[in-house]
Amino acid sequence: MRALVVYESMFGTTRELSEAIAAGLKRSLDVRLCRADEVQTEDASAAELLVAGGPAHSQSSATPASRQEAAVWGEDPATGLRVDLTEMTTGPREWFDELESVPGLFAAFDARTDIPKLLTGAASVRIGRELRLRGSTPVVPPESFLLTRSGGLKSGEAERARWWGEQVAEAARRARPRTTTETST
Numbered sequence: 001m002r003a004l005v006v007y008e009s010m011f012g013t014t015r016e017l018s019e020a021i022a023a024g025l026k027r028s029l030d031v032r033l034c035r036a037d038e039v040q041t042e043d044a045s046a047a048e049l050l051v052a053g054g055p056a057h058s059q060s061s062a063t064p065a066s067r068q069e070a071a072v073w074g075e076d077p078a079t080g081l082r083v084d085l086t087e088m089t090t091g092p093r094e095w096f097d098e099l100e101s102v103p104g105l106f107a108a109f110d111a112r113t114d115i116p117k118l119l120t121g122a123a124s125v126r127i128g129r130e131l132r133l134r135g136s137t138p139v140v141p142p143e144s145f146l147l148t149r150s151g152g153l154k155s156g157e158a159e160r161a162r163w164w165g166e167q168v169a170e171a172a173r174r175a176r177p178r179t180t181t182e183t184s185t
């Protein structure tokens, strides 16, 4: 089974999570990892499983306005934030709009601050809703990975992301619709 991991990240934490998730998926699937502003529409046609993620921005997933705010934070040395990218124009949600169809199966994840979810929101819920609206089926519930209040992944979260990738691969293999050839043998 082919899986495509698509993410957006300016300060690097969602990128780190995406790399760990891709490593987990790779134990049993053929995996491609792409930033949302670099992925091609053909990559989606080739994939049966889409794993999509982004950071919590303003209690949901990122928008053009929140990305601009992130760029301002990134330019301020007082924030102490590591900056991977000074600009990001496209996130998973905008990329979905470019597609004629999305892969049949999906899993959504996000990076959010380690305080109650009621306060942080969860980008994965919004990303998941967009994919369900486009006809894709979740193989696992949306998952959040936690950041410290000063930014950066909490200890152990990269390892948990890798483990989650393995679980997603297993769930996708169970959920995969069987082909005619497979059913008749």
Ligand SMILES: Cc1cc2nc3c(=O)[nH]c(=O)nc-3n(C[C@H](O)[C@H](O)[C@H](O)COP(=O)(O)O)c2cc1C
Residues within 6 Å of the ligand: 008, 009, 010, 011, 012, 013, 014, 015, 054, 055, 056, 057, 058, 059, 060, 066, 067, 069, 070, 071, 073, 111, 112, 113, 114, 119, 120, 121, 147, 151, 152
């Ligand atoms: C404009 C903006 C809004 C944010 N809003 C939230 C939020 O509502 N909830 C939250 O948990 N984190 C929020 N954050 C923190 C981000 O999730 C955090 O900076 C994360 O590291 C960004 O992901 P990245 O490192 O992949 O770019 C916000 C960050 C920015 C720049």
